[in-house]
Amino acid sequence: MADISGEELDEIYAFAVNLGEEAGRMLMHGARVRMGDERVANEQEEHVQKENAVDLVTKMDDDVEAFIRGQIANKYPSHKFVGEESYSKGASRDYLIDDNPTWCVDPLDGTVNYIHLFPLFCVSIAFIHHSKPLIGVINAPLLNYFFSSCAGRGAYLNRTQRLPLIRNPIPPLPANAPSGCIFSCEWGKDRRDVPEGNLHKKVESFVNMAAEVGARAGRGGMVHGVRSLGSATLDLAFVAMGAFDIWWEGGCWEWDVAAGIAILQEAGGLVTTANPPGDYATAPIEDARLGSRLYLAIRPAGASATETGRQAQERTVREVWRRVRNLDYSRPGG
Amino acid sequence: MADISGEELDEIYAFAVNLGEEAGRMLMHGARVRMGDERVANEQEEHVQKENAVDLVTKMDDDVEAFIRGQIANKYPSHKFVGEESYSKGASRDYLIDDNPTWCVDPLDGTVNYIHLFPLFCVSIAFIHHSKPLIGVINAPLLNYFFSSCAGRGAYLNRTQRLPLIRNPIPPLPANAPSGCIFSCEWGKDRRDVPEGNLHKKVESFVNMAAEVGARAGRGGMVHGVRSLGSATLDLAFVAMGAFDIWWEGGCWEWDVAAGIAILQEAGGLVTTANPPGDYATAPIEDARLGSRLYLAIRPAGASATETGRQAQERTVREVWRRVRNLDYSRPGG
Structure with missing residues (x-):
């Protein structure tokens, strides 16, 4: 073509x-x-x-x-x-x-x-x-x-x-992110009450992000706020606005995220995978593959005195990965 | 006066x-x-x-x-x-x-x-x-x-x-509420990671409301969706719209809820206390006292073939009370 x-x-x-x-x-x-x-x-x-x-x-x-x-x-x-x-x-x-x-x-x-x-x-x-x-x-x-x-x-x-709404200049991400960040997440449809099910893995991750700094064996993220809207595409649009700093979710299909990813990437945001790799502190941060069903999005970020916007986004990705569980979502048969 | x-x-x-x-x-x-x-x-x-x-x-x-x-x-x-x-x-x-x-x-x-x-x-x-x-x-x-x-x-x-948006007639509450309901709640500012702290009591309550029916010793509520917006007053306004069926929260002050309660009550909603009384299945359901810091709101509801709107609201209040923990919020010195 x-x-x-x-x-x-x-x-x-x-x-x-x-x-x-x-x-x-x-x-x-x-x-x-x-x-x-x-x-x-x-x-x-x-x-x-x-x-x-x-x-x-x-x-x-x-x-x-x-x-x-x-x-x-x-x-x-x-x-x-x-x-x-x-x-x-x-x-x-x-x-x-x-x-x-x-x-x-x-x-x-x-x-x-x-x-x-x-x-x-x-x-x-x-x-x-x-x-x-x-x-x-x-x-x-x-x-x-x-x-x-x-x-x-x-x-x-x-x-x-x-977009983002504030852009002259675009604000940097907080130095101690996820503290100071609005964290957006969804409860989803998988409500099975099993210890290693997605519901419990999500909730454990949400609580890590929310709890006071120092709590939960160093995983407490003390985010500024936790938000759930019930629309993956709009979550991504609000990340593009700069209104949400972090969106973390599993289970979406291509059509749930494609337009939101287009808008967020064009606004300067980063979209990678929700599931932390084993070497989360050093693994390369790759763009999410459309269809992977696992997404972590970070808002557009300006440079600070000490790092570029991209560096701050990657730092924030690793801080989220450190606090979240691997979710079980795959493609049928995949 | x-x-x-x-x-x-x-x-x-x-x-x-x-x-x-x-x-x-x-x-x-x-x-x-x-x-x-x-x-x-x-x-x-x-x-x-x-x-x-x-x-x-x-x-x-x-x-x-x-x-x-x-x-x-x-x-x-x-x-x-x-x-x-x-x-x-x-x-x-x-x-x-x-x-x-x-x-x-x-x-x-x-x-x-x-x-x-x-x-x-x-x-x-x-x-x-x-x-x-x-x-x-x-x-x-x-x-x-x-x-x-x-x-x-x-x-x-x-x-x-x-308000509510749909009103000719106003839809009844689901027969198996909280299943079929949108449940609105907030994570709040109290993020202490202690077993009997408000963070853990809230999260336990949220998970009860979200989990599949039959789970969690019969407390699984399988709500249709869990939403968190970060504004108590707007949560109440969306309950008045009929967009949220249930809002449950502790920690708000008078000014956080007074206008929302006025609008919700005028639209036909019910506002009572968040904390379940010991006899939650039979206790009288009284209007929340402004200043109590503990609120449970139910949307305006139409009658069904078997009950009035008020009866359905009270049934829903008891189903929520059955699933939530008592929160610790009081007035200073009170």
Whole structure:
């Protein structure tokens, strides 16, 4: 596959932004129908409205994915499409992202939030080439937050607000990170109550990050705050804003993170693996592989008198690795 | 003190809404100065800007409280004023709220979020009479969410959207609550790593609520999601929206919750104590006392075929009490 020119990329970016707007309007319509603000458009919807919120949201998920997939197939028939549905249908044990131009889409991230109309839900659209997320669009319509980025063109909130929010200069990471940091994490769906299960490994890691310095055999991180929003993509967007310093999570699929990673990397953030390597203090810090299901993200960081932003990000990665457990998430059969 | 007429209450409500708008603008100005979007107004501010974010936010907290206190003293000189500052100065062991007309104000709730420019921060203004929060105003300016309520006049998001969001009819609580519920909680500032400290009691409670049904000696609650935002007042506002089903927290002061409680109660929610009584299955469920520092809030709930909304709320309170530990928060000397 040939490279994509700057002009082509601009065109794809404009198309992705437009798709994000349209899909966001669909999500908002569904929300407004449930709030009784908008009449349902036809009898079929009226029927659906009588079903419970979970069925309604499943239908919305399907409708928005079908819409986005159709628009892409029409405009860029040679591009690949990866979404939740394609995975469950394909059931491949392989990584889904390859060198081809690929759209990786979550029509509705933060599904539980959408069911409850907690505003932290969004549509998430990424364009990937040569396995690199080049374009990210995240539209959280009930929040009125629209994140977008394109490689080399900057990351933005609501079109005009460059990310991270504070950038003249970008603040350095705290010298004693994770102390002073906002730590974002998610409880996830794996709630098995077994000693070496993901729930207990996550909670042990959260408590290490939260506990006072010196506690827990030197693992106490005394983070400034622990936050859980219920949307991986929005967690990443808030890291790109600089609002969260650290996000650590396992279990996400490609479509849960692709757009968020595009935006965060374009803003200057770092994304690597959640699971600490054995030699966590010295191991090279590599970009997370899209599809690994294990992610640790650090916000964009400015230089201090003693280190570069990248050095501070790597220092923070190692301080997190020192405090967290290895999570058990793999690809089916992988 | 004489009763307040409906006309007087309307006037006080309009005044409180206006105060919330002005104070929100001050918080946004501070945020925009840090983002480099707005010039600082004078040399003093320029000096402050060179200090670190924490000092800057402390100054903002003081400035907004002084502004609100001054406006109230000017308009209603006979009314009491209760804020963070009044507590640290007074150091009384008594409850601060009595029968007098009282303003209870947090100029900046979600301070840690404001320091990091995570948008979940707000100004929170309550008007209380005969110990009842009658008016609540919460302005989260970077979120563009403005919550307001007045006793008997409804609770609103952004002036026109009545709360809870879904209300024709208001959905019942799940039959197997807390399963199916969004559970909101906060890690707080007490991070001591001691077995019977608040950190460990909170985490044990969180894990009980999250774990699969049947786990943890029957305490597994399998909630739909666990959320932590870092602002007690906004947690309560999201319960009033119906977005969170349950909020459980200890350690808050009057000003952290007064406006949120006003809005939640006006929307039809229930607020009682976080700490389970010994006879949690049968104990009467009383409204939380403002100042108790221990809160459990349940969202507005519609009736089902088998129970009223209030019955479902009380059932949910008991299911939470069955799963949580008693927290150690008291008033100084109390």
